[in-house]
Amino acid sequence: MLENTSETSHVFAAVLARVQAALEALVADESLPAGIDRSRVLVEPPRDASHGDLATNAAMVLAKEAGQKPRDLAEAIAEKLRADAWVLRVDIAGPGFINLTLRPAVWREALQAAIAAGSDYARGTAAGSPVNVEYVSANPTGPMHVGHCRGAVFGDALANLLAFAGRPVTREYYINDAGAQVDVLARSAFLRYREALGQDIGPIPEGLYPGDYLVPVGRALAEACGPSLLDKAEAEWLPEVRRIAIDMMMAMIRDDLAALNVRHDEFFSERSLIEGDGDQVGATIATLRAEGKVYQGRLPPPKGAPPEDWEDREQTLFRSTGFGDDIDRPLEKSDGSYTYFASDIAYHKNKVARGFLDLIDVWGADHGGYIKRMQAAVKAVSDGKAALDVKIVQLVKLLRAGQPVKMSKRAGDFVTLREVVDEVGKDAVRFMMLYRKNDAVLDFDLAKVIEQSRDNPVFYVQYGHARAQSVFRNAKAVVPELPTDAAARAALLAAVPLDRLDDPGEIALMRAVAQFPRLIEAAAAAHEPHRVAFYLYELASDFHAQYTRGGKDSPHLRFIIQDDPQLTLARLALVQGVSSVLSVGLGLLGVEAPDEMR
Template sequence: MIDQTTPDQTQPVFAQVANVIDAALDALTAAGMLRAGLPRGAVTCEPPRDASHGDMATNAAMVLAKPAGTNPRALAAALVEELVKDPRIASAEIAGPGFINVRLAVDAWLAELALIARAKGDYGRSAVGGGTTVNVEYVSANPTGPMHMGHCRGAVVGDALAALLEFAGHKVIKEYYVNDAGAQVDVLARSAHVRYREALGEDVGAIPEGLYPGDYLVPVGQALAAEFGDRYATAPESEWLLLFRAKAVSAMLDMIRADLALLGIHHDLFSSEAELQASGKVDAAEAWLRAHDLVYDGILEAPKGKTPEDWEPVELPLFRSTKFGDDQDRPIKKSNGAWTYFGADLAYHFQKAQNADALVDIWGADHAGTVKRIKAAVAALTSAEGQQPKPFEIKLVQMVALLKGGQPFKMSKRAGNFVTLADVVEMVGKDVVRFTMLTRKPDAQMDFDFDKVVEASKDNPVFYVQYCHARICSTLRKASAEGFAPAGENLALLGEEELGLIKLAAQFPRVVEGAAAAREPHRVAFFLHDLAAAFHAYWNVGNDRPEKRFIVAQDAALTAARLFLANQIGQVVRNGLALLGVAAAEEL
């Protein structure tokens, strides 16, 4: 077996082979076949589309042949000669116009299994992020009530992405933007005032239309009554609106934090829109933009189609968003001098960009229409004096349809008009909710069927992955009771079927890096499902062929090796589930 203590083998196997390819290119450069300094950023090392072609494939010859002034197949032939000098490479073959398919020595795969055992919870952890800081803003629901299932999917996607980025070597700021400066918080204050009067004994009747009717404001009203007595019961609105707004927003944020905690979600920072505006930072952003000729006073274009009778041209401060790909320049203030949502968001992102190298926003799909303009604004704000704009991505998350038995499902609504996140978590559990939210791409429609997400079948991905881990734990417990223990001394006894499991598990580090780079945590969930499927398939072989079971009573050495394999597959499943914020069940 390859010496597992060599420095290179502290890296995952795909990274090792990438280094082998790089070293081979260095050798060809030294030999004069390649020009020094050729960029290698587009060179890849990844599994081939067809597993029968080999363990890994590289496009190095295809990418570098043209700038090197040579034929791709000729370069590939020279590269193959270098690659096979490394003992980890069993063979390398040219395919098509110049791709190279590589097969690894069995020892290289067995060394990867040993690496998983040594790394444990750090297997798959990467330094690819280089310590750069990424601000991930997610949820950011209006502070007017409890979390509902419309917020749930974005909350889970954002939280899993933050964990993924940190695991991939980034510093992460998890931020919640509190929209507490708009008209909706005035409505909240008025709604709280009704509940306040109710708590004082007044018969308020039906909650007036236009106010928030949910029972969740009853305790807020009771707290206000306990604190202020009847001081504001008949007082004019001007005397209590700001006070009740602050108290109600604070109570709502406490409720929101508690609801998110049910999902294991905790933000690092809650940023207030009201505080942002009061601090003068929005004005500062406008001044900065004017100084850089990105805001000017102009007349907004008339609405497309039939012009409303009450429309009249008004001079407004407009952001030059057309300069950055938008279809028209956008106002940052209204005609009454108040900031538009866009103007406030512009300043907020300007603030975020001061403390981060890259920004990610998780938005509901209903905000799709504002993506272009806010991306234009951030590009402008972060590209002064010829600098490259800071990376900024917006991930749109589609709504979730709640079903039971395939039919739309209605629940009791303490919120007044929507299903709360707390009720759903209470029904099916945090882990089921979190994993289910990551079983589809965020921009795809999702059905959340209360029956199916708790179904104990292979058609339920939550159960399927959890059952994989529970099966491994059960096997290890049974083996221990029979006097067997996992051990890595005789891994050479493992056969082709077992190697297939190792090869799949070994993709986890590159899945982490790819998912982090693409800002797509659902890739981890997809990978775990594939790994669980492979494990269950191997397990089922043992049902028909006793010699393929993990515990072979008459062969202690083979049993120890297979238990070692099972233990490491379980470790990879645990690491992946941890990134998703899901516990690894030990029994089901």
């Protein structure tokens, strides 16, 4: 038994603390200068697993400030670490990287800590500042398409990850219910209203939404209003038709998101910024003007093709260049109405006023050019106190057996989110939407994501969890006292002696389980939930490989040994640790951890 065994619940943090203690000892004996900045010292897995269990960059990042050669400093640090009870071997590589090999007992106790913690393993305990994650925010003009699907899954998984890491999270949807596009929606719905009343509307005119999804909206208008709207001018019927159409579109969007197990805490209306309690957009502009951040001026002619918001006239401009943007930005159009940017500034100011200084926006691939101006705006409205991280979600190419999927008849010109979920299931959609970094284009093959093979990551990870449950069921023949209840089984296995787990594959699995807390911290800090999906696939792969090793060639490595219940219990503890981490990780991605695969 090692000292400080409670630290094994987060081995990487514990080893980093040991490295820091070694550095403090060098400061104490004046081998390092007092006050040296140690904030960049890290402990990570080595790039090559053959180099050891962990590596630290301490000598590399401190050598210059210390006035020493990196390798000389590495030798001094290594000498301190070799005296540590956790450390089996210390090696210095290249110019000064320090590779550590820990005693197997560390990994065994880390496994026991993971089993004991169960669903709380790697959960953050220190609540940080509240964070607002805004995602989806699709225009309420039609059903969700497959591109929205990726942003929805990414935002939801990121919110899950941040909450698990200890951050208070608000999940927000910004309803774009102001502007020209919702007036087009209202006119399109009015056409379907006339159709519902028996009129021949002919072909859908150019510029209106052609999808059949507006047919039920037209029927609802006909049932609610009868023919009373037909004799009214557009200025009279449009507000009411727009309201009803938006409400029905948002109900459909919420239903589509629910099918994907995506939820939001807040639905914020863009129209509320200019209606209701007052004109928040105008008030925001006035505040920024009083602070010298808005002025009247002219924009210089742009190089190349002029952007949509450029006009050669005196106009109201936000001084965004003072906050990191390339040019200043207009806030009012020539007709006196607000630009989209002006509304977005007021909306983000509203977020700051609600107490959010950490903001994350999940945007589509076509909004990359909007990032700098919005980050500049957040700095301006918060006096630099708030930070905005924009995560761009790239396009999804929908395929079936390698061939592009044709467009949806119901939507008119795209494949809907609901069609994809209904065909392959939410688990396949969610996992595969996260099994690539958000800013990389994703090929989503409807045929491949339902294959039962190693080449299908979602199946392979879920099968890992199901296989673990099968091992537990089969183990009852050798260990009759093994509880069927998951919590009771975990409590039993957390106390099992693990000294006989000494096979390299078993040690590797224990190391993989012990990496989970660090993985959660790093993924949450980087706002990258795809790291969880990658990790789970690697963990499942290692588990399947160890299971396979216990086949005909190496029966002594099987998880269940018929005449050795004690060794079986130890190996069941290993299976429990893997199973628990797979379950927690899949839960963060919003994917089921099945007990059986059919």
